[in-house]
Amino acid sequence: MIEPGNDDAITPGHDRSLAVAEEPIANPGLPAHQWRPTDVDERLEKRAERQVAAMFVLSMICGVLFVVAYFTLEIGDNFDTFIGLGASTVALGLALGGALLFIGIGIIQWARKLMGDHEIVEMRHPAASSAEDREATLEALSLGAEESGIGRRPLVRNTLLGAVGLLGLPAVVLLRDLGPSNAEVANEEEGTGLQHTIWKQGMRLVRDVLGTPIKASEIQIGDLVNAAPEALFPTEENGYEEIEGVALQVQKAKGAIIIVKMEPGEIKPGKGREDWTVDGILCYSKICTHVGCPISLYERTTHHVLCPCHQSTFDLADSAKVVFGPAHRPLPQLPLAVDSEGYLIAQSDFTEPVGASYWEREKQK
Structure with missing residues (x-):
């Protein structure tokens, strides 16, 4: 035992605190309640x-x-x-x-x-109670x-x-x-709500930035063109009313399309869609049916288009059916025709809602 006050008995380099006998600390208790x-x-x-x-x-x-x-x-x-x-x-x-x-x-x-x-007071205990x-x-x-x-x-x-x-x-x-209720959707005005877009019979397809009409003869095999409804680019000649603000952005988002052209023999038209193409030109919604991302990554040899968000892949030659990824529905197809001047026009609005899937949509086979 080391005697108190005998500092010489501590080995040099040895911690002085280790030389003191360990004694338990008294429980201080809790203050009065x-x-x-x-x-x-x-x-x-x-x-x-x-x-x-x-x-x-x-x-x-x-x-x-x-x-x-x-x-x-x-x-x-x-x-x-x-x-x-x-x-x-x-x-x-x-x-x-x-x-x-x-x-x-x-x-x-x-x-x-x-x-x-x-x-x-809770004493410490092992992790397993x-x-x-x-x-x-x-x-x-x-x-x-x-x-x-x-x-x-x-x-x-x-x-x-x-x-x-x-x-x-x-x-x-x-x-x-x-969003609108079922009753509001059933009585919605043209181009509003979840069920419809601004597309209608006879409306021309125009380039999404310039707003210039697109002739069928201008599209080459292998091309993919980003396009929009002509109504979003109103002029005195086409007679469409100007849309502004939020309404314009909504219609741009819902009406966005992609146009592709392939050999007519490579197309597998869906039932009832035999006359929806023009010389191998097809048109689909640009909005992915998974969560609504815009798509345009096109592989011309396989006719597959890829969504960059979650890699959903659609076969444009086969009614844009899903071949890979989380999407469960094909891209909506816009039926095409040409007017008297050779410009591409829509036969009608999309026959199904565009954009991300929601609970009231029926899954297409």
Whole structure:
């Protein structure tokens, strides 16, 4: 044993702390428990309960105000607020934010003032809990549920359930913005909704950037041309009305097409599509049926076109059927014809919805 104060007995280079005999550190224990005012005063406890319930009621009111603002305030048609944003945006944001905020405040106050307030010490144990520990955990959970008071505080419980339930109402209302309902689609105007595009009988195919009409004689075997509906390039000569803003972008996205030409003998026309080509020229939607990416990677020897997003591959010689990848439906085909001047025109709109698949579309065989 090393005598206290005998520093010479420590070997040079040896850590002095290692030479001190190890002794266990005494357990300092926990400080005395401080009772909360609500633990000792029933009047304050009831007051806190009413405060928590009030927060949940305010959350419910905000949820209702969100729905009211959604249907009464139109985007772009209302006055600007003091922060430069439209009334609809501000009202929706404040209402939804208030609904979430008051639920959060209510739960925090519930935990601080009403739930069980006991210090718990948990010793470290092996990662694999024993059966006894698991049983103890379940008992602790049950005890926690009991101490939360959710069973014996119906006012808090019911207002919380009401606030959380009404919070789902704004989410349901917002689903309305995902697209038109079935009734709206059934009565939609031409070129709107999910079922139709701007294409119609006699509309010319034009180059997607210049807007110039395309003659059938200009397309060579092996060519792939990105094109669009003539209606998106209105002039005095063609007589189409100008489309602007969001409507223009929607119609551009849905009406985008690719034109390819191959030897007529290589084409396998689908049933009822025998007259949809012009001298080996075919036209398909440019939008992949998987998740709606634009496609144009063409392999002229196999007549396959590839989507760059997820590698869905379509055989353009065989009605654009899927030969590889996650897509489950062929590319919609636009029936073609030529007008009196030799320009390519559409026989009609697409006979099926374009773009990514959705739940109401029937899978084509």
